[in-house]
Amino acid sequence: MEYFAQQVINGLQLGFVYALIALGYTMVYGIVRLINFAHGDVFMIGAFIGFYTIERYHLPLALVFLSAVAGCTVLAVLIEQLAYRPLRHAPKIASLITAIGVSLFLEYFTSLRQVFGPNFYSFPRPFPVVIWEVGGILVTNIQAVILVVTVLCLLFLQFIVFRTKMGRGMRAVSYDYVTAGLMGVNVNRVISFTFGLGAALAGVGGVLYGIAYPQVNTFMGFMPGLKAFTAAVLGGIGNIPGAVLGALIMGQSETMVSAYLSSTYRDGIAFVILILVLLWKPTGILGAPRAEKV
Amino acid sequence: MAESLRNLARILAAYALLAGSIVLLAATGVVNPYWVQILELACVVAISAQGLNVIYGYTGLFSLGHAAFLGIGAYTAAYLMKTVGGQSQVLFFTALLAGGGAAAVIACLIGLPALRLTSDYLGIATLGFGIIMKVVFDNADSFLPELGGARGMTGITKMTTVPWVVFFLLVSLLIVRNTIHSSYGRAIISIREDEIAAETMGIDTFRYKMVGFVMGCAFAGVAGGLYAHLYAFLHPSNFDFFKSIDILVIVVLGGLGNMSGVLVASFGWIFLLEGLRVVLPPGYVELRWVLIPVLLIVTMLLRPQGLFGTREFPFLRGRLYR
Amino acid sequence: MRRGLSLLALVVLLVGHFPGCKSPPAKEIRIGLITPLSGDVKTFGESVKNAFEVAVEEANAKGGVAGMKIATFLVDDRNDPTEASNAANLLINQHGVKAIVGSVTSKTTIPVSDLAQSLRIPTITGTATNPKVTVADGKRKDYMFRACYTDSFQGTVMAKFARGTLNATAAAVLYDASNDYSKGIAEVFRDAFVRMGGRVTAYESYGKDDVDFSALLTKVKAAKPDVLFLPDYYNKVGLIAKQAKETGFQGALIGPDGWDSPELVKVAGDAIEGGYFSNHYSPEDTRPEVGNWVKKYKEKFQQTPDALGTLAYDATNMLLEAIRKANSADPGKIRDALASLSGFEGVTGKFTMDEHGDPIKSAVIIQIKDGKQKFLQVVNP
Incomplete structure (x- = not known):
């Protein structure tokens, strides 16, 4: 029983980490319908900004988060303007390929000795780890921080999308960007804002990830990005609570498969679950069923 | 009848000319074995890219797992060759077809649920x-020790030669051309353009999607078999997500649903990858992937x-009188 | 269409521009290095490249080997088997190298070994531990050599150490299922430990990109082992050790030579304190080879060399020694000299080649104490 509860906690931590990345993914996809493969690498840049601001400049934690958010936002807006905007009216797949290009470029360019370098750098913990024991189950303060930050991000996003003018613009662009443009929404601004917002989340996520798994490397972003995207699809892509739900399911299924079935086939079984869910609900658990226009 | 005979003769002549000239260039030392190997690799990649072109370019099915079918074909063909033993060309041909067949069967099983x-x-x-x-x-390796698992599969004979890759490349181009310009092809393309309209016109969309998907995956399987016997070593990392992305990049670069473009892009991609190795000055080798x-x-x-775009090489264009 | 044609023309030009290998001038010997200079293990690839360059510079400063200057050719394999094979082909057929050092991982070295063997070019790897690098399907590839231990050696050494010295009865193993180094040593350790009368209570694997090991470690903890064997490189081991501590695991951590890097203690901190690993040499070793090497590397690259770099340094020096002995640039003669190498004094020990091209040398067990590596004992094969 204790074992099971401990594994649930482990799965929750993994799930909330996926959720942070998935939120940014789902935002961008919801508005522009682009699988932004570069998102995981923006997340990596966020982690590196965290690494440098703590290791080199010893900034307080709030400033660390702020610089990661600022750096990632600027980078993402730049990427959007250079690599995605010129292709807005081309087939969607063209942007997907440039996204892959941007992702590869960020990984290989930053791994040069003159940029970040190829090493596995140990990420300094800005605060000591505290382990609490609750009825034989171990919980750390890092897990608490991740949970709180993710929930705050979720609420913040919900607020922006449903309670602000920019959010109304985002929903309009998501529904039909041509019509939204005709109705006076500044489509370019909304899309840039969305990329920026997604990247800001990636910045927060990158720093938290560095704190939770204290090591950074320029190739660290791709796999979590892929898993997070999968989680977002599972929950219903474009749907903000869905991204968190999908990520939590993903985290639990990976953990439980390792705990009770086979760690060797863990990734395989997690994806079997994904495929089964998609067959049952083709647009994800919380995704709106797609209307077929005839 | 005479027309098709003349066609066959023309194809055979083209094959003899292409394969013959490369073999001649290699034998006389004008092109060294390094470039021959790269050329063979480019042909293998071109075959699997034509497969994805059928799946994504013509049928419009977004697939991010093409390399897995390459792997299925590679491991099947290599396992067959290794267990039967020997270096017979007939066996090699059979093993390649078996690789393609295995990929097709798995594609069918996956397609049944996934293509919905x-x-x-x-x-x-x-x-x-x-x-x-x-x-x-x-x-x-936990169920078939010969496959080697993460340690890689060794002991494969190098069977793939220039005549073999050129042969399969030509065959794959002909199959794609003839399929696309047949009623099957028109059905497949109509699904890509508008699935609902196609269905309304009485096309069994699921069946034709399956045809496109299975055919493309079978190409990947054959290409996998050729790959296995070209490098004589198989490792799971040859068939991971990034390799699927490579093929997707080639198909999109060439132009979706454009045989000529995909053909040129396959060669362009491989020769770019390897050409940069040669042209970059020694201090800048690491810049290749930047x-x-x-x-x-x-x-x-x-x-x-x-x-x-939409232009094709003359020999890949459709014929109106069919 | 025109764009397509010009691309074709470019390709043709590219091919035409580089005709077959030109034979090098008499007073020069060409040596190639294959190493991952891009991609996920670039950091290991650079260590190896640095070490190779130091060794070649030293030799050239002394006037070369056997009266010949050494000309080097570097190629990148991105830790990809296909690229490694192409790279080896380029080195041999285009650049006309007479010997190769490389590659770094086993999955890239095996295709290189097949090619080098069929073209009869002597090749030595510093770091590829898979037995199949030098012997495949019962056939000895007689042009292949290595400077490191094979998987089976270290697995057995650590099993013996855990069972004998640490008196452990139950062991757990965590390994990377997609990494042949990790998987290979893990299997040998498991079998050896059971054969020596121990029990393996947990045998679990993770993937190459995993960073969260909490589920596995909770499972390991529940299995109550005396030791946890972690056969992987220092970057992964550091993360696992840290999380092991956070899950409250109490047993001893042990591992192979992949642990050897100052980074391990940096990532893991006090979580790795008291851990044991097998290595080629101890930093307290007073032999001049060790001191000179560490000093030279630090001066040049401002960091302490890791195990991969050190092994590559020894591999390169063994090759140069063989060329010196053969007194010739003939690949066949260099091979014979490598095969008969005995008593070679390298940084990682005294080398003698066995009939499989694997070195016979002893190992040391090192304990991490106060964040420093402390010599514990010598183990002979």
């Missing part, structure tokens, strides 16, 4: 399948519709 999904959801499902297959390849994505982004920005 559309667009990006299908992409994620095939991506998931690719990751599942990678895990299976990594641990394959330049490749930059070139990729720039090309995509300049030619979002693919290198060739």
Whole structure:
């Protein structure tokens, strides 16, 4: 029983980490319908900004988060303007390929000795780890921080999308960007804002990830990005609570498969679950069923 | 009858000319074995890219797991050759077809549920399948020790030669051309253009999607078999998600649903990868993979519709009188 | 269409521009290095490249080997088997190298070994541990050599150490299922430990990109082992050790030579304190080879060399020694000299080649104490 509860906690931590990345993914996809493969690498840049601001400049934690958010936002807006905007009216797949290009470029360019370098750098913990024991189950303060930050991000996003003018613009662009443009929404601004917002989340996520798994490397972003995207699809892509739900399911299924079935086939079984869910609900658990226009 | 005989003669002549001249150039030392190997690799990649072109370019099925089918073909063909033993060309040919067949059967099993999904959801499902297959390849030694698992499969004979790759490349081009310009092809393309309209016109969309998907995967399987016997070593990392992405990049660069473009892009991609090795000065070797994505982004920005757009080489065009 | 044609023309030009290998001038010997200079293990690839360059510079400063200057050719394999094979082909057929050092991982070295064997070019790897690098399907590839231990050696050494010295009865193993180094040593350790009368209570694997090991470690903890064997490189081991501590695991951590890097203690901190690993040499070793090497590397690259770099340094020096002995640039003669190498004094020990091209040398067990590596004992094969 204790074992099971401990594994649930482990799965929750993994799930909330996926959720942070998935939120940014789902935002961008919801508005522009682009699988932004570069998102995981923006997340990596966020982690590196965290690494440098703590290791080199010893900034307080709030400033660390702020610089990661600022750096990632600027980078993402730049990427959007250079690599995605010129292709807005081309087939969607063209942007997907440039996204892959941007992702590869960020990984290989930053791994040069003159940029970040190829090493596995140990990420300094800005605060000591505290382990609490609750009825034989171990919980750390890092897990608490991740949970709180993710929930705050979720609420913040919900607020922006449903309670602000920019959010109304985002929903309009998501529904039909041509019509939204005709109705006076500044489509370019909304899309840039969305990329920026997604990247800001990636910045927060990158720093938290560095704190939770204290090591950074320029190739660290791709796999979590892929898993997070999968989680977002599972929950219903474009749907903000869905991204968190999908990520939590993903985290639990990976953990439980390792705990009770086979760690060797863990990734395989997690994806079997994904495929089964998609067959049952083709647009994800919380995704709106797609209307077929005839 | 006479027409088709003349056609066959023309194809055979083209084959003899192509394969013969490369073999001659290699034998006389004008082209060294390094470039021959790269050329063979480019042909193998071109075959699997034509497969994805059928799946994504013509049928419009977004697949992110193409490399997994390459792997299925590679391991099947290599396992057959290794267990039967010997170096007979007939056996090699059979093993390649078996590799293609195995990929087709698995594609059928996957397609039955997965092809009900559309667009990006299908992409994620095939991506998931690719990751599942990678895990299976990594641990394959636990059920078939010969496959080697994460330690790689060794003891494969180098059977793939220039005549073989050119032969399969020509055959794959002919099959794609003839299929696309047949009633099957028109049905497949109509699904890509508008699935609902196609269905309304009485096309069994699921069946034709399956035809496109299975055919494309079978190509990948044959290409996998050729790959296995070209490098004589198989490792699961040869068939991971990134390799699927490579093929997708080639198909989009060439132009979706454009045989000529995909053909040229396959060769262009491989020769770019290897050519940079040769032209970069010694101190800058590590810049190869920094330049490749930059070139990729720039090309995509300049030619979002693919290198060739909708134009085809003359021999790949359809014939109106059919 | 025109764009397509010009691309074709470019390709043709590219091919035409580089005709077959030109034979090098008499007073020069060409040596190639294959190493991952891009991609996920670039950091290991650079260590190896640095070490190779130091060794070649030293030799050239002394006037070369056997009266010949050494000309080097570097190629990148991105830790990809296909690229490694192409790279080896380029080195041999285009650049006309007479010997190769490389590659770094086993999955890239095996295709290189097949090619080098069929073209009869002597090749030595510093770091590829898979037995199949030098012997495949019962056939000895007689042009292949290595400077490191094979998987089976270290697995057995650590099993013996855990069972004998630490008196452990139950062991757990965590390994990377997609990494042949990790998987290979893990299997040998498990079998050896059971054969020596121990029990393996947990045998679990993770993937190459995993960073969260909490589920596995909770499972390991529940299995109550005396030791946890972690056969992987220092970057992964550091993360696992840290999380092991956070899950409250109490047993001893042990591992192979992949642990050897100052980074391990940096990532894991006090979580790795008291851990044991097998290595080629101890930093307290007073032999001049060790001191000179560490000093030279630090001066040049401002960091302490890791195990991969050190092994590559020894591999390169063994090759140069063989060329010196053969007194010739003939690949066949260099091979014979490598095969008969005995008593070679390297940084990682005294080398003698066995009939499989694997070195016979002893190992040391090192304990991490106060964040420093402390010599514990010598183990002979």
